[in-house]
Amino acid sequence: MKNGVVIVGAGHAGVQAAASLREEGYDGPVTLVGDEAELPYHKPPLSKTFIKDPAAQPQMLRADVFYSNNRIDLRPGTMVERIDLGGRRLDLVGGDHIPFDAAILATGSRPRELKLAGAELGGVLSLRSVADARLIRELSATTGDVVVLGGGFIGLEIAATLRLGGRNVTVVEAQERLLGRAVAPAISAHVRHRLESTGVRVLTQTTIQRLEGGNGHVTAAILSTGERLPAQMVIVGIGVVPNVELAQTAGLTLSNGIRVDGSLRSSQPEILAIGDAANYRHLFSGTDVRLESVQNATDQARLAARTILGHEGRYDSVPWFWSDIGDMKLQMVGLAGASDSTVVVGDMADNKFSVYHYGGNRLIAIESVNRPADHMLGRKMLGAGFSPHPETVTAGADALKAAFAASQKSAAA
């Protein structure tokens, strides 16, 4: 492979793909192109620690010497405009080109745009990059009233953080409950209760109809209920859309993301796609998914490197995710979409409990609040395909650990 591998997008997936190519022994050229100006950094802290600490700096994914030591040609601040499939090269904004033998699209996703009157006003912000986080941090220092539109993970993390910093925060969510697409009703209710107990106002089944402003800056949100909420800052957290434009203009197959097979190849075999931008049939659930998590991005990156080097393999990692909302560490493992019954263990009043999801007789997901041991054991159990009886789960952690250990022992025998 004379021209080597080029990776588009220097986020969690792209950086891991470059690292994995070298770890797997690939010796040819590796080029990592990212449109952000900074060295690649961790995204999760942006909505958790970064926005509350004026002195916080972005946490680098790898030290700057990592790229030179590993002969990774990192090109920050560089936007890829087009994939020239016939010429096997990338066309960059500005006129340069990068030839390739194989390409990995790790272009991630971007916040879904808010489409309503006043959305263009100053102070209406979303959070994806460190540049966005700096804006939120600066503005929140002088802001009394914040409206967060969208009760998903990022919106709630920001709401909890800004409330701790003394802002008046209202969360406006269109659905019946917070985190409705992501967690069990018991967890939604608990998160709502904890947020409200810190003074966050939570409005469900409510939307913003328009935003009002003065001198180009937002001053209020007018709700579907007719209420007028004063707001000097509106955080828009209404989900993300995958960055598929490069793939689209190159004619690759799309389906809520860039469609890839089990080894992460797109419809054009020399082009792979990974991370937030990739859609695939998950072996674990048998459904088509596009997951937005660090685990998914980095595990797919490892497999993509192996695929390019000719190893056979199918992406079969058990998905997991975490979120810190105020004093709640939420950890999820598995996919709960097919859940038809749940078992709850632990103590909600103590802010420590887990919900075990079953699809038929099979354990398919575990969602934990401040119970990291449940989460870690869950990752092992689901990874091994072990499905404990619900009575074993309710019997307590020791019984569950013993049952899992026994199953592993008999599997090994």
Ligand code: FAD
């Ligand atoms: P990204 O990390 O977004 O990287 C994609 C990169 O590609 C971006 O830098 C983008 O600008 C660049 N790019 C796109 N198009 C081009 C182009 N044409 N040319 C050049 N560059 C391009 N996940 C968790 O598991 N736990 C968490 O707690 C958590 N918290 C989060 C908090 C925040 C604020 C955010 C934004 C995300 C969070 N996530 C969390 C999600 C996680 O960060 C993403 O799933 C992960 O970053 C996906 O990695 P990726 O490489 O696919 O995309």
